[in-house]
Amino acid sequence: MNCLVVGGGLAGLASAVWLAEAGHRVTLLERRGALGGRTIAIPQAEVDDIPDNGQHVFASGYQHLFRYLESVGTREHVRFPGTMTFRMPGGAWQQQSVKGLAALRPALGDLPGVTGLDRARTAVAQARLIRQSLRQPADLDEITADEWFRRIGMPASARKAQWDGIVIGLTGDKPDISSAKVPADLLATGIRRAIATRTPVSIGYPTVDLDTLFIRGAEKVFAERGVTVRTSATVRCVDVQDGHLQGVTLVSGESLRADAVICAVPVWKVRGLLDQVPGHEVIYRACEHLTPVPIVSVNLYLDRSIEMADWGEILYGGEGVLEQVWDRQRMHGRDPVKTWFYSTTVSAAYELVRCSNAEILEQQLGMLRRYYPAARDAQVVHSHIVRMPASTFAQRPGTAGVRPPQRTQVPGLAIAGDWTRTDWTTTMEGACQSATLAVEAILGEGRPL
Numbered sequence: 001m002n003c004l005v006v007g008g009g010l011a012g013l014a015s016a017v018w019l020a021e022a023g024h025r026v027t028l029l030e031r032r033g034a035l036g037g038r039t040i041a042i043p044q045a046e047v048d049d050i051p052d053n054g055q056h057v058f059a060s061g062y063q064h065l066f067r068y069l070e071s072v073g074t075r076e077h078v079r080f081p082g083t084m085t086f087r088m089p090g091g092a093w094q095q096q097s098v099k100g101l102a103a104l105r106p107a108l109g110d111l112p113g114v115t116g117l118d119r120a121r122t123a124v125a126q127a128r129l130i131r132q133s134l135r136q137p138a139d140l141d142e143i144t145a146d147e148w149f150r151r152i153g154m155p156a157s158a159r160k161a162q163w164d165g166i167v168i169g170l171t172g173d174k175p176d177i178s179s180a181k182v183p184a185d186l187l188a189t190g191i192r193r194a195i196a197t198r199t200p201v202s203i204g205y206p207t208v209d210l211d212t213l214f215i216r217g218a219e220k221v222f223a224e225r226g227v228t229v230r231t232s233a234t235v236r237c238v239d240v241q242d243g244h245l246q247g248v249t250l251v252s253g254e255s256l257r258a259d260a261v262i263c264a265v266p267v268w269k270v271r272g273l274l275d276q277v278p279g280h281e282v283i284y285r286a287c288e289h290l291t292p293v294p295i296v297s298v299n300l301y302l303d304r305s306i307e308m309a310d311w312g313e314i315l316y317g318g319e320g321v322l323e324q325v326w327d328r329q330r331m332h333g334r335d336p337v338k339t340w341f342y343s344t345t346v347s348a349a350y351e352l353v354r355c356s357n358a359e360i361l362e363q364q365l366g367m368l369r370r371y372y373p374a375a376r377d378a379q380v381v382h383s384h385i386v387r388m389p390a391s392t393f394a395q396r397p398g399t400a401g402v403r404p405p406q407r408t409q410v411p412g413l414a415i416a417g418d419w420t421r422t423d424w425t426t427t428m429e430g431a432c433q434s435a436t437l438a439v440e441a442i443l444g445e446g447r448p449l
């Protein structure tokens with residue numbers, strides 16, 4: 001088949017790679033001047049380094065993403081160290097491990113700042129949380145995560161230490177906004193995958209920049225299999241006549257014919273592209289209900305080590321935001337011969353995203369100095385601020401079922417992207433699972449990938 005893939009983010013890259021692997025002729029069309037979408041590296045000539053647009057972490061259950069990495073030959077570049085650390089203001093820290101007896105400590109309520117009776121209350125509330133994730137109360141999509149936590153009796157101290165941050169990390173948004181069903185579904189998916197694979201749920205990271213991880217390998221596959229890549233090619237609409245797919249038209253006016261199209265653009269770019277597709281109103285409903293959430297990342301090159309205890313640390317007490325610090329020396333085996341490179345991430349950064357670069361830098365440096373005594377006199381050699389107003393999407397109560405399936409009413413046309421219906425939310429895994437389902441929809445029911 002002559003296939004067009006619209007959008008060169010992870011969902012589009014994976015769709016193009018897998019359609020080419022299946023022996024089809026593929027053209028990938030990307031609006032921007034380069035591939036990668038929301039997962040890209042941004043080279044910094046000043047320090048001769050290649051930081052990313054924001055730290056991306058992996059969950060051990062990301063099976064479709066790992067399949068993509070196998071296809072493009074970069075699976076070896078993801079590591080699961082089995083630990084993560086909570087850091088308190090002043091410098092105290094507590095490490096959590098997924099291995100051995102230490103893995104049970106959080107389940108028993110042993111969390112930073114959770115003391116006395118709250119430990120027992122936390123253990124009971126967490127058991128309820130897991131039970132209700134696996135066997136969900138009928139009204140879970142009618143309440144927020146915040147209301148759910150109160151209903152199951154999760155102590156405020158445990159929320160501050162861990163659970164509010166987990167909701168922001170998993171759903172991309174704040175507990176008082178996000179539907180309770182979103183973290184519940186994700187916890188259920190994670191638990192079921194962990195049982196099926198007999199591997200504890202664990203968080204990992206890439207040991208190389210995101211371009212090397214996701215794009216360079218794909219480009220090799222494209223070269224080997226004759227995939228055409230067109231950047232700066234913005235699709236204006238998918239062309240459908242009498243219910244039959246014709247191809248796409250670019251904003252330049254050029255029309256391209258195709259037997260199959262996968263449209264893998266983000267939810268905030270899909271409106272207008274599918275106007276000729278019967279049933280597009282149902283797809284467009286997602287545009288109203290899945291709203292963009294900002295992440296602000298700062299790549300900081302310092303003149304000294306801030307003496308982190310772990311590769312990634314979650315800062316205790318972020319009020320309504322999730323703050324994390326990443327040690328790129330450990331993660332990338334980077335030699336700090338000239339500078340020490342740390343990256344900070346603030347998720348659900350609705351206020352911070354509106355600040356100036358100078359304000360963001362000052363705020364993030366102040367934060368490092370509060371949590372890391374060794375950072376008190378550190379000087380900034382180079383900084384690089386990445387504001388992404390549309391990083392992930394929020395899913396509010398009453399929106400279960402709003403994410404559309406990949407298969408459309410038009411034979412040969414499928415949609416993909418992290419916002420389409422998958423077992424995951426707004427993640428790299430959601431993007432890759434959507435690509436699997438879109439390619440299967442194109443290849444036909446009887447021919448799974």
Ligand SMILES: Cc1cc2nc3c(=O)[nH]c(=O)nc-3n(C[C@H](O)[C@H](O)[C@H](O)COP(=O)(O)OP(=O)(O)OC[C@H]3O[C@@H](n4cnc5c(N)ncnc54)[C@H](O)[C@@H]3O)c2cc1C
Pocket residue numbers: 006007008009010011012029030031032035036037038039053054055056057058233234235236264265266269295297388390391392416417418419426427428429430431
């Ligand atoms: C800072 C940050 C941190 C994150 N952290 C994590 C994390 O730790 N773990 C995790 O799993 N996920 C994380 N995510 C989310 C993850 O990056 C996304 O869910 C995923 O990359 C989405 O991929 P996608 O292909 O669906 O969309 P995108 O990457 O947005 O790709 C869509 C592409 O379509 C192109 N396009 C749009 N319109 C058109 C058009 N008309 N014609 C042609 N092309 C078009 C766009 O330019 C873009 O390249 C993070 C995201 C950000 C921004």
